[in-house]
Amino acid sequence: MRTVPGATDHVVVVGAGLSGLSAALHLAGRGRSVTVLERHLFPGGRMGQADIAGYRIDTGPTVLTMPDIIADAFAAVGASMADHLELMPVEPAYRASFADGSTLDVHPDAAAMAAAIEDFAGPEQAAGYLRLRGWLTELYRLEFDGFIAANFASPLSLLTPQLARLAAIGGFRGWEPMVSRFVTDERVQRIFTFQALYAGVPPQRALAAYAVIAYMDTVAGVYFPRGGMRAVPEAMAAVAAAAGVQFHYGSTVTALERSGSRVSAVISPQGRIPCDAVVLTTELPLTYRLLGRAPRRLVKVRPAPSALVAHVGVPAVGDHLAHHNISFGGKWAGTFDEIIRSGVLMSDPSLLVTRPTAGDPSLAPPGRDLLYILAPAPNLEKGVVDWDLNGQDYANEVVATAVARLMPGLDAEILDVVTPADWARQGMAAGTPFALAHTFAQTGPFRPANTVRGIDNAVLAGGSTVPGVGMPTALISGRLAADRVTGAVPDPSDTRTILSSGSR
Secondary structure (H helix, E strand, O other): OOOOOOOOOEEEEEOOEHHHHHHHHHHHHOOOEEEEEEOOOOOEOOOOEEEEOOEEEEOOOOOEEOHHHHHHHHHOOOOOHHHOOOEEEOOOOEEEEOOOOOEEEEOOOHHHHHHHHHHHHOHHHHHHHHHHHHHHHHHHHHHHHHHHOOOOOOHHHHOOHHHHHHHHOOOOOEHHHHHHOOOOOHHHHHHOOOOHHHHOOOOOOOEHHHHHHHHHHHOOOEEEEOOOOOHHHHHHHHHHHHOOOEEEEOOOOOEEEEEOOEEEEEEEOOEEEEOOEEEEOOOHHHHHHHHOOOOOOOOOOOEOOEEEEEEEEEEOOHHHOOOEEEEOOOOHHHHHHHHHHHOOOOOOOOEEEEOHHHOOHHHOOOOEEEEEEEEEEOOOOOOOOOHHHHHHHHHHHHHHHHHHHHOOOOOOEEEEEEOHHHHHHOOOHHHOOOOEOOOHHHOHHHOOOOEEOOEEEEEEOOOOOOOOOOHHHHHHHHHHHHHHHHOOOOOOOOOOOOOOOOOO
């Protein structure tokens, strides 16, 4: 594995998102002096925050899985996650509603989920689910250490016995076709394939290997931190600071000073910070501008689809809404063609509606609930939508659709809207918060690498590099970046367990 040659005593991490915080904690735990520069006034990166009219809004991801990976970052400096972060299981993990009026609660517990599917679709589908669960668990076992959590020297690094086992269980077949081998009810299939949206590829064409995302939420479970999602980066930053990491907020990096093949200092309006190595978690276009080079690729990188997000205040709804609610439109398959191929808005939207106040009512004023409504949308590279002209109108339509399907007659107040154009103004390539799509040509060693040819001591982290998009992978990318600086070390906890089909 390629690592940074020479001295690595002082490392500057650019960006205090999850990947940057993870890198900082792992580096500090390995004895490095670490300075973190963050352009915002708070940690979190894409896991942003906004306080509007008494609502404490998380503007980034809302689904938290695999908390053991967060715990690893705390353990890197000898801290216990439980002492700094309260995570509550979300039960059900999701509530799915379908165009035919049916609903299905998704339970990580095997027996509870099998019973729910039997009531919903019959005993054959319940039995198929249990077999699917076993397959998803095996998929995770094979992928985690050997692929997801590993640095690659080259594509030849893939040629291992694990690769052969992964191929043998269908990891390189299609995601949806593999799921359909276990469950034939189309509605049940969606529960275990909709996550392809996160990967930026239609489930019909996505590699089955990415079904590991379905393992993370439908088997390992979904959690919510008291205080909202922002509590995760805030706790990580506090623990890092206690471990000696220096943070400079409101500090936008404008240049990297070079000496030969090494970055010698990081420049911001606040001054010059010398470094022995630098970890860049910035958006990919800015990263390559700062470095003054981009990798040579035979195939142009393909960004993932984007999304419109509306943050909405409503009168308290009690148990009428679960924490995470998925409303599937009747034209589910066509959704991917519209947003990925044609670049148009969904004609029959499928929506994620999250109610964070189900986990922590203090995130909204008394008697109110906070909703996060996400509608997949084309990115700016593919799309034909004028978001500055039509974004608010479309947000109104999306919110009206969500209300009509899930909470008829409810008075909804739109607090804030984020469109692909807004993501682009934050520096995200093609206006998508989901970075690069997980096509085969952008998977594993074929994804933009976390090292830079011709620059010895610059390492990348974040969703656009390995291993990919999502909270768990962002955290892992920070640890992989630390490994590039110091060389790999044993897992700090060495206690990760794979949840079996009968446990939580």
